Amino acid sequence: MLTCYAPDLHPGQPAYTLSEEESKHAVRVLRLGSGAPVALVDGRGGRYQAVVADANPKRCQLRLTAHEAVLPRSYVTHVAVAPTKNLDRMEWFVEKAVEVGVERISFLRCARSERRELKLERLEKIAVSALKQSGQAWLPQLDELVDFAPFVAAAEAATTFIAHLEEGERTALAQVAAAGPGCCVLIGPEGDFTPEEIALALGRGIRPVTLGPSRLRTETAALAAVFTAQLVRER
Template structure:
């Protein structure tokens, strides 16, 4: 499937792929498909399973509760960033936080852990809402890997089995330099972004082997740093 072709379609999601032939769409997806988009039996639609596959299908059954489609063709894609986890601070401003999540998914990031830090004002998880935003961003950007969003009450709860990168205005190297010189797609990477007002030193001093990196010479808002890092990864890593 060429990219120019893919750019025109609308993408649905289903985790109910039955055998090798049939996909069942959820009530919510079915409603959108039939009531909003006014599709009928015989129409061609595209569905992803969130596991790297996009199916070209044809609708063969519409009922009140679900739509069934028949698989005609399968396109499979690798998850380029399966080894990368973005650790995002909860931000005071929900809109800014959600923009960071949405845009980094559009740019290809698939693994997230939301954490609370000492200077975080907003507290508690909203995993349902975050995963809904994540799924919508996946479909909007025609991606086929369902993002995974986790939650940690603080950074030290997370088990970091890989390289740790902390973004700090006082970092020495830039992310661009780091990616050009050190990036190894066989390693896991955890990208930790600071909250409004930055980290307290007690929060990050335990991470002795972490790389402190900056994105630009100028101060960036938290969510701008997240989106900028995703944009750099999306374009600098093949």
């Protein structure tokens, strides 16, 4: 069944008109006709069932038949990552993180970051596509790129962890992430966080964690953090 994104849909509406892009895909590509079933998600916890009322390729009209409200998860997974120079790798991470289940993604500008600017439009489209593909009901929050220091200063230290590669004692994320209502994991750029950034985070009470024995790429480490939090959530 086709799943469409309907961010402006609200419970109680009897009908909904798909965007021109979604209409073209439904009618011209999938050849849906009148009476064909369609699923809708609003990204705010709402899932809807509908049928095609008018198979117009520019303004496909749907008749809504059912609504389900999905409660937000009680355990919130937040990953703050320094975007890679190759944006394709961040796009891959966002897609997979949404599929697995992440509530928030922040982007950090660190001392060793090779990417100093970031436009969210493309990443937001990828997040929406992954939302539809995976059947999720909540669209994750994607934050604008911010400097590391002010982000750390505003972080909730008790539930924030830094995954760095410097020598020193680190605890497995799975062992400490379950203690609170969620976790925020900081993932550095390709060259890792600087010693000064690590010291700043530790000075704020943010605890160092490890994601395993392997040295991971930035986007792989970020996804590993999401997977680990998902396992914690399931337990």
